[in-house]
Amino acid sequence: MDLKEWFASRQKRRDNPEVKQPLTTEEYCALWTQCFQCRELLYTRDLRGNLFVCPKCQYHFRISALDRIEQMVDEESFQELDAGLCSADPLQFVDTDPYPKRQEEATRKSGLKEAVVTGVGKILGRTAAIGVMDFGHFGGSMGSVVGEKVARLIEHAQKNKLPLIIISSSGGARMQEGILSLMQMAKTSSVLKSFSDAGLLYISVLTEPTYGGVTASFAMLGDLIIAEPGARIGFAGRRVIEQTIRQKLPADFQTAEYLFKHGQVDMVVERVKLAEVLAHLIDFHSGKRGDKVQTTQASGVKTSASRA
Amino acid sequence: MANNDRKPVPLEFEQPLLALAAQIETVEKQLADNPDIEEDLTRLHEQYELLRRSLYAKLRPIDHLAIARHPQRPYTRDYFERWDPNWLELHGDRKGADDPAMVTGLVQLAGHKLVAVGTQKGRSLKDKQACNFGMPQPEGYRKALRAFHHAQKFGLPVVTLIDTPGAYPGMTAEEHNQSEAIAINLLELAGLTVPVVAVVTGEGGSGGALAIGVANRVLMLEHAVYSTISPEGCASILWRSADKVSEACQAMKMTAREIFHLGVSDEVIEEPLGGAHHDYALTANNVAAAVARHLDDLCKLTPAQVRSARQSKFRRMGSMQDAH
Numbered sequence: 001m002d003l004k005e006w007f008a009s010r011q012k013r014r015d016n017p018e019v020k021q022p023l024t025t026e027e028y029c030a031l032w033t034q035c036f037q038c039r040e041l042l043y044t045r046d047l048r049g050n051l052f053v054c055p056k057c058q059y060h061f062r063i064s065a066l067d068r069i070e071q072m073v074d075e076e077s078f079q080e081l082d083a084g085l086c087s088a089d090p091l092q093f094v095d096t097d098p099y100p101k102r103q104e105e106a107t108r109k110s111g112l113k114e115a116v117v118t119g120v121g122k123i124l125g126r127t128a129a130i131g132v133m134d135f136g137h138f139g140g141s142m143g144s145v146v147g148e149k150v151a152r153l154i155e156h157a158q159k160n161k162l163p164l165i166i167i168s169s170s171g172g173a174r175m176q177e178g179i180l181s182l183m184q185m186a187k188t189s190s191v192l193k194s195f196s197d198a199g200l201l202y203i204s205v206l207t208e209p210t211y212g213g214v215t216a217s218f219a220m221l222g223d224l225i226i227a228e229p230g231a232r233i234g235f236a237g238r239r240v241i242e243q244t245i246r247q248k249l250p251a252d253f254q255t256a257e258y259l260f261k262h263g264q265v266d267m268v269v270e271r272v273k274l275a276e277v278l279a280h281l282i283d284f285h286s287g288k289r290g291d292k293v294q295t296t297q298a299s300g301v302k303t304s305a306s307r308a
Numbered sequence: 309m310a311n312n313d314r315k316p317v318p319l320e321f322e323q324p325l326l327a328l329a330a331q332i333e334t335v336e337k338q339l340a341d342n343p344d345i346e347e348d349l350t351r352l353h354e355q356y357e358l359l360r361r362s363l364y365a366k367l368r369p370i371d372h373l374a375i376a377r378h379p380q381r382p383y384t385r386d387y388f389e390r391w392d393p394n395w396l397e398l399h400g401d402r403k404g405a406d407d408p409a410m411v412t413g414l415v416q417l418a419g420h421k422l423v424a425v426g427t428q429k430g431r432s433l434k435d436k437q438a439c440n441f442g443m444p445q446p447e448g449y450r451k452a453l454r455a456f457h458h459a460q461k462f463g464l465p466v467v468t469l470i471d472t473p474g475a476y477p478g479m480t481a482e483e484h485n486q487s488e489a490i491a492i493n494l495l496e497l498a499g500l501t502v503p504v505v506a507v508v509t510g511e512g513g514s515g516g517a518l519a520i521g522v523a524n525r526v527l528m529l530e531h532a533v534y535s536t537i538s539p540e541g542c543a544s545i546l547w548r549s550a551d552k553v554s555e556a557c558q559a560m561k562m563t564a565r566e567i568f569h570l571g572v573s574d575e576v577i578e579e580p581l582g583g584a585h586h587d588y589a590l591t592a593n594n595v596a597a598a599v600a601r602h603l604d605d606l607c608k609l610t611p612a613q614v615r616s617a618r619q620s621k622f623r624r625m626g627s628m629q630d631a632h
């Protein structure tokens with residue numbers, strides 16, 4: 001299903017909420033979602049309406065790339081790039097299943113060809129190059145295609161002088177592509193170097209969860225880094241660290257708030273405010289060097305700094 | 309200077325060789341009493357050589373891993389000392405720490421003055437612990453970064469030696485932002501206009517290896533390995549079994565030859581028969597010769613060409629198809 005069809009079917013569901021047929025158990029369960037944090041049983045449609053944030057405890061649920069785009073990007077403004085890119089099987093990798101079979105499975109679950117969707121869209125009217133990772137597809141792991149799509153997105157942003165926004169969510173490198181997946185870290189970082197030297201803005205948004213090779217490459221290289229509340233972010237996984245140091249870690253270890261406390265992210269932004277904050281940051285960094293903020297009032301010069 | 313006067317400790321797959329060696333020893337003892345068996349002895353020696361060669365000609369990936377992790381394998385300092393007895397070590401990240409798991413210094417090699425950087429494993433238990441078994445903290449990567457900037461400022465080529473299980477997975481490592489320390493090195497290495505040559509001398513473990521591995525030329529010693537995750541980690545995640553390490557080694561294609569065929573490394577450097585730990589001097593020479601050859605090559609390029617060559621090298625990596 002491509003992006004247009006997906007939005008169209010979403011629209012249809014929204015226009016026609018009455019369910020005529022008797023529900024299967026699966027459908028019935030899909031109606032309700034239990035909050036991972038406060039255990040409250042939530043009506044899924046309400047949860048969706050609340051951007052998949054628990055209205056009781058503010059737990060930010062993991063969301064798909066397409067849901068994210070729908071929430072954050074102005075309606076009908078998103079033009080996808082490189083939609084046709086999909087994985088090969090360079091190592092002919094087989095663990096308990098062959099890699100191509102796992103890819104099919106991932107696509108069946110997520111409806112996506114790969115773990116990142118890239119394109120150009122508007123955020124409250126501001127045009128940006130936008131990449132959104134999807135943990136629901138192969139654990140958001142980075143293989144050749146994720147690396148390539150991110151690299152091409154950065155190049156597109158540089159060529160068109162657009163701000164770059166990447167929403168990360170990943171378990172790390174795609175093991176089934178071996179060393180080639182590791183090299184995607186070098187590839188994306190290398191392309192970011194040129195982008196950065198061109199003086200363009202990159203905002204990295206870290207969401208539940210972001211780990212391994214993605215954190216240790218483009219996700220941590222934002223000029224500005226935003227994390228979603230409660231998101232777990234790190235290099236090594238909690239279990240690996242506990243096994244290595246043989247001690248229990250604090251409960252809030254590797255959460256967005258923990259990273260914030262340790263100076264690793266600029267801000268923790270609630271989902272409901274994300275688009276607004278991104279728009280503000282884009283505005284703040286646009287225009288020519290030394291430009292002053294245009295004000296309509298003759299008196300009381302309003303500077304960007306005081307607005308922030 | 310560290311040396312390898314001690315007898316090489318045999319590995320598990322070398323057991324058949326040991327049996328034959330024991331037999332040779334017995335025959336040698338009888339030789340004085342019974343000169344007739346000299347011919348047998350010669351034949352046994354020939355057999356030994358044959359077996360040794362055939363054993364090393366068909367190593368499994370997990371055997372390469374065992375050699376790469378051999379406790380007597382030469383480490384970064386062993387190379388620097390042999391390349392340049394007058395090499396000067398540089399210390400510290402200038403931000404509050406000096407990670408012993410990362411060594412930086414000024415080294416001369418075949419007429420090239422270079423900034424040398426490498427991960428360091430310890431030899432004694434105390435050293436091992438001090439070096440965190442070759443797993444740098446974020447401070448180690450920042451120490452390397454400082455060395456890269458030094459090289460850039462003075463137009464000196466960079467040579468890195470990689471032998472690490474990976475970046476250290478610890479609590480303070482995370483608090484001090486291990487991810488950022490690695491990521492910024494990837495970015496900054498991509499931007500250098502001086503030549504960079506990296507050699508995987510032992511274990512090339514994941515992002516912790518790549519953080520000093522974004523180079524114009526990536527070389528690997530014959531028995532070195534390079535992978536996205538440790539085979540143990542891969543086996544436990546994908547097979548959910550600690551017994552599948554050999555399968556994981558095989559599936560990941562992590563040996564020097566395989567990495568070369570995947571286009572990720574540029575050359576496989578020959579090791580002494582049996583592995584680098586059998587002859588430090590020869591190994592150090594082989595690596596030096598290969599590094600010098602690549603540096604000679606790269607020094608013909610302009611600074612801008614050096615950078616763009618490195619960037620396009622990594623830009624091309626990957627394997628995919630376009631359905632459109």
Ligand SMILES: [Zn+2]
Pocket residue numbers: 035036037038039040054055056057058059
């Ligand atoms: Zn809740």
